[in-house]
Amino acid sequence: MNERDLQVLEQYPFTVNGSWRTRGAFLLDTSAGRLLIREFSGSDYKLQKEQELLQHLKDCGYLVDRMEPDQEGRLATVYREYFRFVVKESLDGRECDTRSESEILKAASLLAGIHKDLRGFCEVTEEERLRLSASDAVLELGRHNRELRKIYTFIRKKNKKNEFESAYLSCCLEVLLEAQNVERRLRDSSYEKLRDQALTEGHFCHGEYIHHNILVGNGKMAVINFEKFALDVQVNDLYLFMRKILEKQNYDFRLGSRILDSYEQVRPLSMEEREYLSLRMQYPEKFWKLANYYYNTNKAWVPGKHMEKLEKFLSQREKRVSFSREILYNKTNYTTEFGR
Numbered sequence: 276m277n278e279r280d281l282q283v284l285e286q287y288p289f290t291v292n293g294s295w296r297t298r299g300a301f302l303l304d305t306s307a308g309r310l311l312i313r314e315f316s317g318s319d320y321k322l323q324k325e326q327e328l329l330q331h332l333k334d335c336g337y338l339v340d341r342m343e344p345d346q347e348g349r350l351a352t353v354y355r356e357y358f359r360f361v362v363k364e365s366l367d368g369r370e371c372d373t374r375s376e377s378e379i380l381k382a383a384s385l386l387a388g389i390h391k392d393l394r395g396f397c398e399v400t401e402e403e404r405l406r407l408s409a410s411d412a413v414l415e416l417g418r419h420n421r422e423l424r425k426i427y428t429f430i431r432k433k434n435k436k437n438e439f440e441s442a443y444l445s446c447c448l449e450v451l452l453e454a455q456n457v458e459r460r461l462r463d464s465s466y467e468k469l470r471d472q473a474l475t476e477g478h479f480c481h482g483e484y485i486h487h488n489i490l491v492g493n494g495k496m497a498v499i500n501f502e503k504f505a506l507d508v509q510v511n512d513l514y515l516f517m518r519k520i521l522e523k524q525n526y527d528f529r530l531g532s533r534i535l536d537s538y539e540q541v542r543p544l545s546m547e548e549r550e551y552l553s554l555r556m557q558y559p560e561k562f563w564k565l566a567n568y569y570y571n572t573n574k575a576w577v578p579g580k581h582m583e584k585l586e587k588f589l590s591q592r593e594k595r596v597s598f599s600r601e602i603l604y605n606k607t608n609y610t611t612e613f614g615r
Contacts, residue, residue, distance in 0.1 A: 286345045329341040430443055
């Protein structure tokens with residue numbers, strides 16, 4: 276998008292007083308308040324469902340970034356035949372501070388509330404289940420593990436290996452064994468029962484509930500960027516949020532326990548959900564992400580930061596696995612130990 280493409284705004288029922296670039300979009304100062312415009316490439320169907328979900332959350336009292344329709348009521352506006360744009364509310368605030376325990380715990384409670392209010396908020400037909408459901412986690416981990424094996428074979432056959440490749444080979448088989456074990460245990464768990472329940476009863480997830488999409492300002496917390504919303508086991512949101520936070524906090528056991536407790540004070544987890552969360556936390560997701568990034572980019576040059584991330588993953592491995600097991604087996608112990 277460039278300045279010339281801002282002409283698309285002529286199709287909206289507001290006037291623009293000023294605009295400036297932000298990451299992947301333009302911020303707008305308009306007669307309707309602060310808005311944001313960005314290119315859109317998804318389906319109109321899912322966009323409409325997202326708007327319904329956002330309106331429901333707003334009606335429940337949450338701060339979310341709904342879309343603004345154009346003068347013809349369209350959420351996605353066509354410009355020059357090939358380009359489509361959406362205009363959204365731009366909420367005030369900064370990103371949730373991953374070093375602030377109070378903000379982290381508030382975000383966990385907020386997620387639990389959103390999950391409660393998104394359960395069955397609308398009727399879901401069989402066709403919508405097919406179109407809105409997230410991928411099956413068992414199949415997803417199976418794909419990840421096949422990719423790890425393929426990357427291992429690729430690197431092992433190389434004559435000359437860089438630092439990252441050598442480090443990857445030295446630990447891959449052990450980590451892959453761990454990953455395959457999680458895949459097997461997930462297949463044998465009650466996950467499919469949880470997933471079927473989520474699809475049947477209409478359990479919606481944010482899809483990318485991480486600190487970048489949580490805004491803090493004026494004593495309030497807002498949630499933005501619901502583009503990846505889906506019908507899914509809602510624990511997936513909690514898993515992603517916890518993994519991102521705990522990676523930055525070296526899998527601090529006390530913090531992880533308090534995050535989980537803050538969530539459960541609003542929406543308690545069933546034993547099946549706790550088991551699923553434990554297995555997802557045990558899976559070496561960061562290792563797969565690093566390997567996948569390496570394989571799908573310039574393999575001749577690996578940034579030094581990539582090596583640092585691998586070393587960090589390996590240093591946190593024991594703590595991560597230990598914490599994931601505590602989630603399942605020692606809820607009473609950590610609750611008592613930290614006076615919750």
